[in-house]
Amino acid sequence: MIGLKELHSFISYIQLERNYSSLTVKEYEKDIEQFLGFLNLEGVEHLNDVEYVHARLFVTNLYDTKLARTSISRKISAIRSFYKFLHREFNISEDAFHSLYHPKKEVKLPHFFYEEEMDKLFEGNKGSDPLSIRNIALLELLYATGIRVSELTSIELLHLDLNFGIVRVMGKGRKERYIPVGDYAIKAVEDYLENSRSTLMKKTSHSTLFVNSRGEPLTARGVRYVLNEMMKKASIHTKIYPHMMRHTFATHLLNSGADLRSVQELLGHSQLSSTQIYTHVSKEHLRKTYMNAHPRA
Known part of the structure; x- marks a missing residue:
């Protein structure tokens, strides 16, 4: 699978330098692994070859699985953060995600006790x-x-x-x-x-x-x-x-x-x-x- 080496570098970065919680790190790793698996199925051979069409298709597939909008938004954030890191550390383009919008949040009022x-x-x-x-x-x-x-x-x-x-x-x-x-x-x-x-x-x-x-x-x-x-x-x-x-x-x-x-x-x-x-x-x-x-x- 492409990108595993870069993913490991990113996980070390958010753990050691950004001090993300263990739960957040696990979620980011899982979300990015899912995206890398998708790229592998699409025949993308290098992280620099990712285009907007790939990012858009990935999100469309997430909608097709009836995933909650908040979960989709979290995955987009994780992948964007990953590509910002790649751009800074490996000079890999992050253009594919510039036009990718977060889904509108579902407004759910929190439940509480009287x-x-x-x-x-x-x-x-x-x-x-x-x-x-x-x-x-x-x-x-x-x-x-x-x-x-x-x-x-x-x-x-x-x-x-x-x-x-x-x-x-x-x-x-x-x-x-x-x-x-x-x-x-x-x-x-x-x-x-x-x-x-x-x-x-x-x-x-x-x-x-x-x-x-x-x-x-x-x-x-x-x-x-x-x-x-x-x-x-x-x-x-x-x-x-x-x-x-x-x-x-x-x-x-x-x-x-x-x-x-x-x-x-x-x-x-x-x-x-x-x-x-x-x-x-x-x-x-x-x-x-x-x-x-x-x-x-």
């Missing part, structure tokens, strides 16, 4: 056993900070300062940020550290904050399982995924009058446009409230 649902979720999962204590602490911290599940599972004990109510997380692009933690979450985490974590740890020894029933660091998959079990226990018949807590955090802040820039900072968004989707959610919430409450709506 405050009544959150209350029900907390109430339905109270308990004094180690796992219940851990689950409440996990839920409280997700709701209090709006952090990503990858950030949650990476928190170590030294990243927490419960006296000042602050947690340090490493976000996308290895960007570090400090997030305030509210009283409910502080008390729940203190309860977990005092009455649950050491019991769950058993004979294991590490500094990761949240652990599973065997004392091992809790994974992203484990967090999804925990949240699903909490939903069942609270008898809430709605699908849940970890990012919903992030959506809920942002939506509730904006509904209560928080400014967009502050929410952007708390979420760790590099672009304000990423945060603005939550203003649409807030407006939709306001519209529904009006339609349900106004006698002549």
Whole structure:
């Protein structure tokens, strides 16, 4: 297959020099390998021989597979970045991608929980056993900070300062940020550290904050399982995924009058446009409230 040597150089570049996360690196590598495989089938013998028609046909094939527009856009970005690197390092033309447009984004409003649902979720999962204590602490911290599940599972004990109510997380692009933690979450985490974590740890020894029933660091998959079990226990018949807590955090802040820039900072968004989707959610919430409450709506 053509381009494997150049691909390996590019992957080293984004890993070592650009500090991309391991997940992003894997996605880029997979996307570019798919494109190189396509070029191989098209009989293209060198990366410099790629023309606009090849790039356009590749994207057309992606549409034919019913791939989501966001996934197609990500693949285009990965290949463009690859060719910019090739142009700089190997003097390979990137002209084939200059006229290639990203597909229009599908505007999907993020799902979130209403405050009544959150209350029900907390109430339905109270308990004094180690796992219940851990689950409440996990839920409280997700709701209090709006952090990503990858950030949650990476928190170590030294990243927490419960006296000042602050947690340090490493976000996308290895960007570090400090997030305030509210009283409910502080008390729940203190309860977990005092009455649950050491019991769950058993004979294991590490500094990761949240652990599973065997004392091992809790994974992203484990967090999804925990949240699903909490939903069942609270008898809430709605699908849940970890990012919903992030959506809920942002939506509730904006509904209560928080400014967009502050929410952007708390979420760790590099672009304000990423945060603005939550203003649409807030407006939709306001519209529904009006339609349900106004006698002549």
